[in-house]
Amino acid sequence: MFKVFRAWLDHFFADEQALLLVVLLAVGLSAILIFGATLTPVFASIILAYLIFGLVQWLERFGVNHLPAVWGIYSLFIALLVAFIFVLLPLLWNQASDLLSDLPLMLEKLRDLLMLVPEKYPQLVSAVQVKQMSDAAMAEFGNAGQLLVSFSLASIGQSLTWLVYLVLVPILVFFFLKDAHMMVSWFTSFLPIKRNVLSHVWLEMDQQIGNYVRGKVLEILIVGIVSYIVFLWLGLDYAALLAMVVGLSVLIPYIGATIVTIPVALIAYVQWGVSSEFYSLMIAYGIIQALDGNVLVPLLFSEAVNLHPVAIIVAVLFFGSLWGLWGVFFAIPLATLIKAVMNAWPKTLLVD
Numbered sequence: 001m002f003k004v005f006r007a008w009l010d011h012f013f014a015d016e017q018a019l020l021l022v023v024l025l026a027v028g029l030s031a032i033l034i035f036g037a038t039l040t041p042v043f044a045s046i047i048l049a050y051l052i053f054g055l056v057q058w059l060e061r062f063g064v065n066h067l068p069a070v071w072g073i074y075s076l077f078i079a080l081l082v083a084f085i086f087v088l089l090p091l092l093w094n095q096a097s098d099l100l101s102d103l104p105l106m107l108e109k110l111r112d113l114l115m116l117v118p119e120k121y122p123q124l125v126s127a128v129q130v131k132q133m134s135d136a137a138m139a140e141f142g143n144a145g146q147l148l149v150s151f152s153l154a155s156i157g158q159s160l161t162w163l164v165y166l167v168l169v170p171i172l173v174f175f176f177l178k179d180a181h182m183m184v185s186w187f188t189s190f191l192p193i194k195r196n197v198l199s200h201v202w203l204e205m206d207q208q209i210g211n212y213v214r215g216k217v218l219e220i221l222i223v224g225i226v227s228y229i230v231f232l233w234l235g236l237d238y239a240a241l242l243a244m245v246v247g248l249s250v251l252i253p254y255i256g257a258t259i260v261t262i263p264v265a266l267i268a269y270v271q272w273g274v275s276s277e278f279y280s281l282m283i284a285y286g287i288i289q290a291l292d293g294n295v296l297v298p299l300l301f302s303e304a305v306n307l308h309p310v311a312i313i314v315a316v317l318f319f320g321s322l323w324g325l326w327g328v329f330f331a332i333p334l335a336t337l338i339k340a341v342m343n344a345w346p347k348t349l350l351v352d
Contacts, residue, residue: 041165045172049180052077054214056177070177078170085166088240095241106270113269209333215300220247223292230284237271246285250292251328252316257289311335 032043052073059069176183224247231239242264249256264285272278315335319327 041168042172044165045169045176048077048169049173049176050210051214051217052173053177053180054210067178070174074174074177077173081170091240092244095238099238099241106267109270110266209336212333212336213330216250219250219292219296219300222296223247223250223288227285227288230288231281234277234281234284236281237267242267246288257293261285 031039055073055076056066056069059072060066064072224243227246228239228243231243236242245263246260249260252259265282268278268281272281312332312335315331316328319331319334321327323330
């Protein structure tokens, strides 16, 4: 058994660059797992700086010097952050509170609809079963308002932490934008001069993952804003909250759009019933999804991530279970990283 294991190690890890790559990946993963909670503002700042650094490079290509380009993009970032905190966040919170307070009435209307099922299909479900299920659902959602209040009270103790993050993260983002090249040069000075494998992995990651992450953020914004305009124009209740959910649904490939259709359709039905307004909304929503999948995605992701659908779904499930929403967002980039490592692995080691 030891000989088999030793032969396997010699086969795949005889090259020093392969060992260096494994060590760096292990150190990076360990740092995230062990110090993730402590270094959350640092990691968040790195991600935000990486997302908007492409805009700095875009300005530099037009002849703008580095520092003015950084200040211009950073000012735009601060303006968007302020708008999110003082405009969008209160709007979403108010609509979420209204939705929770209106849930009992909405469930009552849905129960009246479900009570028609036993009349038409008594062999599938009885009226007693429908009443029991609806009563249980109303009891659970009736406590949602209390949970929201308790959550808001419990979060008061964390307000100081959030205030520190709101000050610290923008400062870190500025310095990561301003001194990115210097920091990268400092880090690479500790690496061996011969690092072909690392360079290959970095180039593939920077090209594919950078395009994917920036494109995905832009897709979320476009889909969310267009959905909000359409929902507001048609008069749908909770337009901002539903638009945010629709925008975030693009994070989950293949099934996100299907899942988010349920709350959109339910709220539209409770508000309008089966009417022309309901059909107009569902047609408009279907057009948004069709344009997103057939026009927007091909435009934003010209550098396609060449991953099998099964690999994408597995990555979303695995990394989502580890890190929640952040894991879902970075599932495809992380899967791309694994693929880049496999592609860059020294080919001579794979030949007997």
